[in-house]
Amino acid sequence: MPTALITGATSGIGAAFAARLARDGRDLVLVARDGERLEAAASGHREHGVSADVLVADLSTADGRDRVVARLTDPDAPVDLLVNNAGATQRHRFLEADPAALLAQHDLNVTAVLQLTRAALPGMVERGRGAVVNVSSMLGFATGSSSTYVAEKAWVTVFTEGLAGTLAGTGVRALVLCPGFVRTEFHERAGLEMGEPKGLMWLDAERVVEECLADLARGKVVSVPSPQYKAIAAWMDLMPRPVLRRLFAVGERRRNR
Template sequence: MATALVTGAGRGLGAAFAARLARDGHDLVLLDVEEDAVERVAGAARGLGRTVEVLVADLTDEKDLAAVEQRLGDRERPVDLLVNNAGVQGEGQFVGVDVGRLQAEIDTNITAVMRLTRAALPAMIERRRGAVVNVASFAGYLAGRGDAYAASKSWVLSFTDTVAASLTGTGVRALALCVGQLQVRMRPAPEGASRSGLDPDAVVDKCLADLVRGRTLSVPGWRYRAVVDALELPRRTLRTAARLAGRGR
């Protein structure tokens, strides 16, 4: 039995994480900006006998973010698994997007992920157990397409690599979930978007199985995995070579 905190738990992939973790016997802290949505998900988990705490918070709001950080650092009510799932996707090329929208995208996709990870880890390291899952995207490998979302998810991939390396020997793990197109679409869904894509429940299954295996990157869907494996090979080879040469920087 452990407690998991999931951000963006009101719908989509976050709701799938919450449902699966509840079925697995975890107590939950569910966070979302929209109270009705997250309460629905919380109600289903309570129906399975789980203890569920709901945090209605906007991760772009400094006061809300600080309150979540405080919750994660609470030694009396430890959180064993943090799932940084909440994310937003702005529309359009970088130069055409309103700067306020860009900032909200960076605040949600980058700043909140960094701050919540940093807040959760010390208590996990003290207990020598725990894990952080950061939800990235296959778009993180496509930063060249010109939108801020892809760049933000590229950061999530690198950041999680850094965190995982810094956790070596602590008993605590970090994993980036590199998600391709899901059946559920992020809001607002791009116009004309197809409903085909990965099943969120299968994505969560694969992610949690990879976490148990000690992996630092989970890529659901064989097509996505084939591409990512090919892209990651030279990078990992370079990193190993740099480490062996004693020039890790």
């Protein structure tokens, strides 16, 4: 079976991708920073009879990204599905955030997506098959927030939509996944107080992944899991940018009080 490389494969959405793809019989390459956790995840996936390699890499560093690029461009071990999933945010507002931490976040959320996609695609196009799934966010549709995370996810969404057009007719696809709130370690890692993650607006990672892979099979370019978030995305599409900007600015001002 074609091999899938998943970044951020030890937790949340990335772990759900790995579990589902292993059940489908895909060989895996799992990327994250915590080697022990990667090994534990890989041995679980091997129970499905697939191979699961681990690649310890910090994607916010050039060295970490280079190691993943080397694996993606290995002609003897082609990767036909790249899931750029690893991502992070932080609770500090732009003017208070540590500039070095902002740059590291940018390199994880943007530079790694660009560099890994650029490395993986030539081989896929040459073979005439494959796909890149980039994990963005509903927040990528937002405008008027000063969060660099929002701008980074907007970049991932626009970048992937453009890529899908470029790839037309090559046999290779690009899809951007734009989830709303998902129960993972994401908010806790960022130190964000979210309250109890329950109710209509909180989704399970497994469901997000199921809907994403179904959308990929259907040839969709943008995947927004769940009817509730589809409705919000459609509403945001209809809103003029100045209105959205004002709405988000009001939210920001309330947060700043």
